[in-house]
Amino acid sequence: MESPESNRSAVLPRARWQDGTTWGLSLIAGYLLLATLPVVLAFALRPSSQEPVLEELGKACGLMGFALLTLQVVLAARFRVIQRPFGLDVVMQFHKAMGIMAGILLLCHPSFMVLAEGNFWLFSFETPWQINLGKIAVIILMVSIVFAIAFRKLRVNYQIWRFLHKGIIAAVVLGFVHGMLIGPDLRPLGMRIYWWMLFVMAISIVLYRNVFVPLWGRWRFRVASVRSETHNTFTLTLEPEDERQVPYYPGQFMFLKLRRPGRASEEHPFTISSSPTQRGAIMATIKQSGDFTNTIDQTIPGDMALLEAPYGRFSFMHHNAPSLLFIAGGVGITPIMSMVRYLRDIEDRRPIRLIYGNRTERDIVFRKELSGLPDNVSVTHVLSEPEENWQGLRGYVTADIIKEHAGPILENAHVYLCGPPTMMDKIIDELRSLDVKDRRIHYERFAI
Amino acid sequence: MRQKKANWVIGLAVAVMVAVLILFSIVRTQLSDDRTTESHGQEHHDHSMPH
Numbered sequence: 001m002e003s004p005e006s007n008r009s010a011v012l013p014r015a016r017w018q019d020g021t022t023w024g025l026s027l028i029a030g031y032l033l034l035a036t037l038p039v040v041l042a043f044a045l046r047p048s049s050q051e052p053v054l055e056e057l058g059k060a061c062g063l064m065g066f067a068l069l070t071l072q073v074v075l076a077a078r079f080r081v082i083q084r085p086f087g088l089d090v091v092m093q094f095h096k097a098m099g100i101m102a103g104i105l106l107l108c109h110p111s112f113m114v115l116a117e118g119n120f121w122l123f124s125f126e127t128p129w130q131i132n133l134g135k136i137a138v139i140i141l142m143v144s145i146v147f148a149i150a151f152r153k154l155r156v157n158y159q160i161w162r163f164l165h166k167g168i169i170a171a172v173v174l175g176f177v178h179g180m181l182i183g184p185d186l187r188p189l190g191m192r193i194y195w196w197m198l199f200v201m202a203i204s205i206v207l208y209r210n211v212f213v214p215l216w217g218r219w220r221f222r223v224a225s226v227r228s229e230t231h232n233t234f235t236l237t238l239e240p241e242d243e244r245q246v247p248y249y250p251g252q253f254m255f256l257k258l259r260r261p262g263r264a265s266e267e268h269p270f271t272i273s274s275s276p277t278q279r280g281a282i283m284a285t286i287k288q289s290g291d292f293t294n295t296i297d298q299t300i301p302g303d304m305a306l307l308e309a310p311y312g313r314f315s316f317m318h319h320n321a322p323s324l325l326f327i328a329g330g331v332g333i334t335p336i337m338s339m340v341r342y343l344r345d346i347e348d349r350r351p352i353r354l355i356y357g358n359r360t361e362r363d364i365v366f367r368k369e370l371s372g373l374p375d376n377v378s379v380t381h382v383l384s385e386p387e388e389n390w391q392g393l394r395g396y397v398t399a400d401i402i403k404e405h406a407g408p409i410l411e412n413a414h415v416y417l418c419g420p421p422t423m424m425d426k427i428i429d430e431l432r433s434l435d436v437k438d439r440r441i442h443y444e445r446f447a448i
Numbered sequence: 449m450r451q452k453k454a455n456w457v458i459g460l461a462v463a464v465m466v467a468v469l470i471l472f473s474i475v476r477t478q479l480s481d482d483r484t485t486e487s488h489g490q491e492h493h494d495h496s497m498p499h
Contacts, residue, residue, distance in 0.1 A: 039468050064465060090451060097458040
C-alpha cells in the first residue's frame with residue numbers, strides 16, 4: 001500500500017485547554033494538595049500532641065509517604081489529560097523523583113519513631129504483625145526503587161522490569177492495612193475516609209490500566225503494509241478496524257502492541273511518522289535496534305495492531321514560532337517527518353530548515369520524500385562516515401553547520417531536536433553557543 | 449525547556465512537602481505545650497471563681 005492520502009484538513013486533539021499552562025498549574029496544585037492533605041487533615045482533627053517532635057514528624061512522614069505512593073499510580077497511568085500540558089517524558093521524570101521522595105519518607109517514618117522512643121527493638125520483626133506489615137511494605141518499596149534506578153545497569157529485560165515494578169502495589173496494600181490498624185492519626189473518621197479514598201483510587205487505577213485498557217482501552221488497527229525505508233528501517237502503515245480517526249499532533253508518539261502469530265505480544269512506544277493530514281491510516285517508522293524491533297520486518301499485512309495514542313509534547317503546534325529549525329539524527333527523523341509532512345500538507349509558508357545527520361548515505365530515511373519538499377523547506381544532510389563520492393557535508397552537526405545552513409532564521413526560530421541522547425546533548429550545547437535561548441529548544445527524552 | 453521546568457517543579461514540590469511536614473509536626477507539639485500552660489492558667493482562674 002502507498003502512503004495514506006494527504007488532505008489539508010487534519011484530525012487534531014480536541015479540548016486544547018488541556019495543553020495550556022493554566023491546566024498544568026492546576027494539576028501541580030492538585031497534586032501538592034492531595035500529597036500534603038493527610039498531614040494537614042491529621043493536624044486539623046488532632047491539633048495537639050504530647051509526643052516528641054521527632055515522633056510526630058515520623059507519623060507525618062508515614063501519612064505523606066503513603067499519599068505519594070498512591071499518587072505514583074496516577075502518574076504512571078498514562079492519563080492523557082494529565083500528560084497533555086507537560087508531555088509524558090516529563091510526567092515520568094516527576095514520577096521518578098516522587099518515587100524516591102516517597103521512599104525517603106517511608107524510610108524516615110519508622111526511623112524517626114524509633115529514634116524518638118529510643119527503642120531499637122522496633123527495627124526487628126519481633127513486633128506485632130500490624131507493625132511488621134508496614135516493615136514489609138517499606139522493604140518491598142526499597143527493593144523496587146533500587147531496582148527501578150539500577151535496572152539499566154543490571155541489564156534486566158524491560159518487560160520483566162515492568163512486571164516487577166507493578167509489585168509496588170503490594171506495598172500500597174500493606175501500607176494501607178498497616179495505617180488503618182495502628183495509625184493513631186487515622187482514628188478520626190475524616191482521616192479514615194481520606195485513607196480509604198487514596199487506597200480505592202490507587203486500586204481502581206491499577207485495575208483500569210491492567211484490565212480495562214488491555215481489553216477495551218486501545219485503538220484497534222490492522223497492519224496494511226510494511227515498507228522498507230532503508231536497510232534496517234521499516235514503515236508500518238496501520239489502518240483502523242472502524243472509521244474512527246486517532247486525533248494527534250504531528251510529532252506525537254503512540255504505544256504500539258503488535259499481535260503476530262507465533263510471537264510474544266509486547267508493547268513499545270513509537271513515534272507516529274505520518275501527519276494528521278494523512279487521514280485513514282497511521283504510520284510508524286521503526287529501526288531495527290533491539291530484540292523486538294529486530295523482528296519488525298517479519299510483520300505482515302493483516303496482523304493486528306493495538307494502539308494507545310497520542311502522547312508527547314514534541315510538536316511545533318504548542319509554540320508560536322515565526323520559523324522552524326529541525327535537527328534530526330538517524331531514525332530521530334520520524335517525529336520531524338510527521339511535522340514536515342503536516343506543514344507541507346497545510347501549505348505553511350514559514351521558513352523551515354532541516355539538518356539531518358546520519359552515518360552513511362544508506363542510513364538516510366525518507367530521502368526521496370525529503371528531496372521533494374516545497375521551496376520554503378531546505379534540507380541539509382550531514383554524514384559522519386560517508387562514501388568517498390559523497391558530495392554533501394561530512395562529520396557531525398556542529399555550530400558552524402547550524403550557523404551556515406540556518407543562520408538567517410536562528411534569531412527567532414524554534415528548534416526541534418530528535419536523535420541519540422549524546423547527539424542531542426552536544427547539539428543543545430552548540431545551540432547555546434549560538435545564543436539560542438533554552439525556551440526555543442525543544443526535545444523529548446525517553447528514558448526510564 | 450520542559451525538562452528544566454520539571455526540575456524546578458520537583459524542587460518546589462519537595463520544598464513544600466518538607467515544609468508542611470516540619471511545620472505541622474512542630475506546631476502540633478507546640479500547641480500541646482501552649483495548651484498545658486493555658487490549662488494551668490485556666491485552672492488558676494477556676495480556683496478563684498466562687499463555687
